[in-house]
Amino acid sequence: MSNKLSWFNVTSLTLGFAFLYIPILLLVIFSFNESRLVTVWGGFSTKWYGEMIRNQALMDAAWVTIRVSFLSATIATVLGTLAAITMTRYARFPGRLLFSGMIYAPLVMPEVITGLSLLLLFVAMDFSRGFWTVTIAHVTLTMCFVAVVVQSRLVTFDRSLEEAAQDLGCPPAKTFFAITLPLILPAVVAGWMLAFTLSLDDLVIASFNTGPGATTLPIKIYSQVRLGVTPEINAVCTVMIAVVALGVIAASLYTKRVEVERERAERAAVAQAG
Amino acid sequence: MSKSVGPVKRTFAPWLDPNAKAYIRFENVTKKFGDFTAVDNLSIDIYEREFFSLLGPSGCGKTTLMRMLAGFDEPTTGRILLDGNDLAGVPPYRRPVNMMFQSYALFPHMSVADNIAFGLKQDGMPKPDIAARVAEMLKLVKLEKFASRKPHQLSGGQRQRVALARALAKRPKVLLLDEPLGALDKKLREETQFELMDIQYELGLTFLIVTHDQEEAMTMSDRIAVMDLGRMVQVATPAEIYEQPNSRYVADFIGDINILEGTVAGLEGPVAKVSSAGLDKPIVTEHAGTAKSGDTVWFAIRPEKVRISLDPPADPALNVVSGEVWDIGYLGDVSVYRVKLPNGAIMKSTLANVTRLVERPIGWDDKAYLSWPRDAGLLLTS
Numbered sequence: 001m002s003n004k005l006s007w008f009n010v011t012s013l014t015l016g017f018a019f020l021y022i023p024i025l026l027l028v029i030f031s032f033n034e035s036r037l038v039t040v041w042g043g044f045s046t047k048w049y050g051e052m053i054r055n056q057a058l059m060d061a062a063w064v065t066i067r068v069s070f071l072s073a074t075i076a077t078v079l080g081t082l083a084a085i086t087m088t089r090y091a092r093f094p095g096r097l098l099f100s101g102m103i104y105a106p107l108v109m110p111e112v113i114t115g116l117s118l119l120l121l122f123v124a125m126d127f128s129r130g131f132w133t134v135t136i137a138h139v140t141l142t143m144c145f146v147a148v149v150v151q152s153r154l155v156t157f158d159r160s161l162e163e164a165a166q167d168l169g170c171p172p173a174k175t176f177f178a179i180t181l182p183l184i185l186p187a188v189v190a191g192w193m194l195a196f197t198l199s200l201d202d203l204v205i206a207s208f209n210t211g212p213g214a215t216t217l218p219i220k221i222y223s224q225v226r227l228g229v230t231p232e233i234n235a236v237c238t239v240m241i242a243v244v245a246l247g248v249i250a251a252s253l254y255t256k257r258v259e260v261e262r263e264r265a266e267r268a269a270v271a272q273a274g
Numbered sequence: 275m276s277k278s279v280g281p282v283k284r285t286f287a288p289w290l291d292p293n294a295k296a297y298i299r300f301e302n303v304t305k306k307f308g309d310f311t312a313v314d315n316l317s318i319d320i321y322e323r324e325f326f327s328l329l330g331p332s333g334c335g336k337t338t339l340m341r342m343l344a345g346f347d348e349p350t351t352g353r354i355l356l357d358g359n360d361l362a363g364v365p366p367y368r369r370p371v372n373m374m375f376q377s378y379a380l381f382p383h384m385s386v387a388d389n390i391a392f393g394l395k396q397d398g399m400p401k402p403d404i405a406a407r408v409a410e411m412l413k414l415v416k417l418e419k420f421a422s423r424k425p426h427q428l429s430g431g432q433r434q435r436v437a438l439a440r441a442l443a444k445r446p447k448v449l450l451l452d453e454p455l456g457a458l459d460k461k462l463r464e465e466t467q468f469e470l471m472d473i474q475y476e477l478g479l480t481f482l483i484v485t486h487d488q489e490e491a492m493t494m495s496d497r498i499a500v501m502d503l504g505r506m507v508q509v510a511t512p513a514e515i516y517e518q519p520n521s522r523y524v525a526d527f528i529g530d531i532n533i534l535e536g537t538v539a540g541l542e543g544p545v546a547k548v549s550s551a552g553l554d555k556p557i558v559t560e561h562a563g564t565a566k567s568g569d570t571v572w573f574a575i576r577p578e579k580v581r582i583s584l585d586p587p588a589d590p591a592l593n594v595v596s597g598e599v600w601d602i603g604y605l606g607d608v609s610v611y612r613v614k615l616p617n618g619a620i621m622k623s624t625l626a627n628v629t630r631l632v633e634r635p636i637g638w639d640d641k642a643y644l645s646w647p648r649d650a651g652l653l654l655t656s
Contacts, residue, residue: 163346164379166366168393168444182383265427 024241031234038229048231049239058236061220065200068131068216072138073195079139080146080195081188087147088154106144114141115208122209129211137209138199145198146191153187186255193251197244286496287511288321296355297322297480298343298448303352305338305504312338314504315352325474325481327491329527330501336484339501340450343482344373357447367396372446376453378437380425386436387412387421393444411439414473431462438470442477449474451483455490467493488528492516500524516576518561521656525574532580532621534573538653541567546653548573552617557593561652575651577622580644582611584636592645597621599640613642 005013031049035042052058087100106114118137122129161183165175181188203218210219217240221233288294296319305313313335320326328336341347342354345366354361361369372393380389390411394404412418415435425433434454441449454470455463471494474481485491491498492512499509500523508520519525522533536550536557546562548571557573565571581587587594600620601612608624615621623644636642 158377158379160375160377160379161381163344163366164373164375164440165381165392166346167344167369167371167373168440169367169396170392171365171367174396179381262426265424268427 027234028238028241031231031238033231033234036231038231038234048235051232052235052239055232057215058217058220058232061215061217062236064131064214065217068135068138068206068214069196069199072135072142072199073192075135076139076142076195077146077188077192080143080191081150081184083143083147084150084154088151088157103144103147106141107148111141111202111204112208115205118205119208129209130214131211133209133211134206134214134216137205138195138202141202141205142195142198145194146188149191149194150184150187153184157184190251193247197247200244201240286323288324289319289497294321295358296320297324297357298482299353299355300339301353301355303339303342303349303354305335305342305347306350311504313342313349316504316506317352318499318506318509320480320482322480323478325471325494325496326483327495327498328482328484328501329486329488329491329498331486331527334501335504336501337452338504340373340452340482340484343369343448344371344450345369370446371448371450372441372444373450373452374437374441374454376456378425378433378457380433380436380440382425385422385424386417386428389425389436390440390443393440397444407443411443414442415439430457431466434458434466438473442473442479445477446479448480448482451481453485453487454483455487456485463490464493470494492528500527518652519574519654522572522574522654525654530577530622530624532575532577533654534619534621536571536573538562538565538567538569538571541565545648546571548653550617552615552619553595554616555594557651558648559593559651559653560649563653563655565653565655569655572654573651574654575646577610577624578608578626579650580621580623580646582613582623582625582636583643583645584640586643587645589645592647594643594645595621596641596643599636599638599642602636602638611636611642613644 030038030041032044032046033040033042034045034047083103087096087103090096115137118133118140119129121127122133127133157180161179162175165179166172170178201218202216203222206216207219207222210216215223217236221236224230224233298320300316300318303313303316304311316335316339328339330336338347342349343356343361345361345364345368348362356370381392384392387408390408391404394407399407408421409418412421415438417432417435417439420428420432420436425436428436434457438454441451451470455466458466467490470481473479481494483491483494492515495512497509497511498515500507500515502523508515508524510518515524515528519528519531525531525533534548534550534553534557536548538546539549539556540547541562544562545558545560546565547556547558549556550573559573586596595615597613597615599611600614601610603610603612604627606627608626611623611625613621613623621644
């Protein structure tokens with residue numbers, strides 16, 4: 001196979017990247033637009049970022065979103081990890097297949113349905129909608145993602161490590177915190193981050209289950225856009241993109257570094273032994 | 275430490291003493307996984323300070339037996355006693371046995387020292403005592419310099435020693451070793467075998483080791499239990515297992531052996547004459563065992579007890595068969611001659627290469643005579 005880029009490769013690469021990133025690029029560029037009109041370039045300016053920070057409603061929505069995301073991601077991580085452990089460890093219990101199927105169902109369930117069914121539940125329970133209903137709804141949405149991520153790590157987990165700990169006198173619960181959790185922590189953290197971002201940008205489920213005083217950022221942006229797009233919205237979106245991109249890059253750099261260090265140490269050990 | 279291991283080992287035979295108390299006792303233990311019977315109504319006594327090997331092919335139930343002693347599996351029926359106490363219902367973390375895992379199962383997120391200290395911390399041992407014990411263990415396995423390393427920074431042999439140190443740190447009554455040397459190369463394995471024997475003797479522990487490597491079991495054990503399909507086929511000292519196997523299975527599993535099928539044509543006390551199809555003279559053996567006249571039996575003889583020569587041996591008391599040299603394997607220390615008998619069977623004879631033979635006097639396709647004394651082989655009835 002040749003390593004050279006053929007015209008076909010170049011074209012498909014360009015088209016692919018263009019398709020993915022031109023809309024985002026436009027949004028970022030126009031967030032630095034001097035003009036009030038979103039589609040007309042009026043020179044470079046950062047004034048919309050200033051506007052954004054002074055917009056109290058927008059800042060409130062951002063704060064609500066961060067709180068909801070943080071809380072729901074944390075709860076979802078605990079529940080998702082427990083579900084993953086149950087499914088990998090207890091291979092045979094009645095209804096296991098049904099349970100694992102039902103864990104995955106929300107992954108493919110249309111969000112409209114999830115949102116609506118939760119709304120109906122909260123109404124039936126006479127649960128007043130607001131911060132907590134959005135949080136609970138997001139836990140429902142993101143838990144299965146955490147379960148999938150953690151489960152994929154647990155499948156390759158060497159059970160004899162836990163047996164060794166018990167053999168050395170460590171009771172099962174303590175073994176989980178001393179051995180299992182530290183070793184699956186990267187997967188748990190990855191699950192948490194996934195849940196956090198999912199919750200951060202969810203619009204559909206949040207708008208079904210929100211109430212007074214619990215407007216999340218995506219809802220806020222959506223409702224503002226209906227009144228007309230302002231460069232301010234572009235600024236907010238650019239900040240969100242930056243936050244998410246930084247998070248992803250930091251996480252991948254971290255895992256890469258850990259891997260490289262581990263490999264180097266292993267090579268050193270082999271060299272020394274030989 | 276004085277190296278008096280040899281004579282001590284020779285006189286160590288509590289299984290012959292009817293008054294000796296078993297330290298570990300498996301009593302009619304059966305373990306079923308669904309329809310599969312891993313361990314089948316098995317009883318065995320293991321004595322204090324014994325080095326006991328469970329030997330068998332994979333799937334023979336040896337690992338299950340060990341896991342039941344460690345507490346990871348419970349017997350379906352039967353009892354396991356340790357020093358007279360029934361272990362039923364005692365969880366693994368309360369059993370005074372420690373295990374060295376086949377994969378070593380070192381905690382990857384802890385340093386060597388923390389790995390070794392792990393069990394001691396669970397017991398709530400005071401910190402200075404833990405430090406002292408860890409130092410002592412590191413010295414025992416010669417890893418003082420590696421205390422702060424992580425497991426992935428160690429070589430295979432070093433990891434194996436950390437696993438051993440960790441399992442020994444709590445001074446268990448019994449140490450269980452699951453294929454302890456499986457991951458090491460041959461040289462290192464041999465070295466480690468003797469180290470293990472020294473450590474076992476020095477600390478006065480009872481070792482129960484699971485292995486599929488017969489050489490390992492022969493070298494280290496006081497007694498070996500050969501297992502097949504969840505049962506004990508034979509439990510005996512290495513020499514007994516080798517010289518007096520009780521079945522073709524054991525004879526074939528341990529070392530190399532020639533087996534000839536035949537019928538008992540005459541029996542006088544322990545001396546039997548066995549006629550085998552295609553051999554002109556019956557084989558005479560002084561170890562008839564339980565064979566009766568007319569029985570179908572298998573005559574078994576180790577290749578190193580069969581002498582090969584180009585001329586017929588003069589001594590009329592020897593058993594002699596003649597055949598054609600089919601194959602010669604030169605292994606350095608010994609040569610293996612595979613001789614085809616008139617009935618088509620292949621019989622092996624090994625000859626130690628005592629002198630430096632540049633030219634072998636016996637070559638391919640030569641007509642050769644195989645001979646052995648009457649007490650060299652034995653009859654097997656199963």
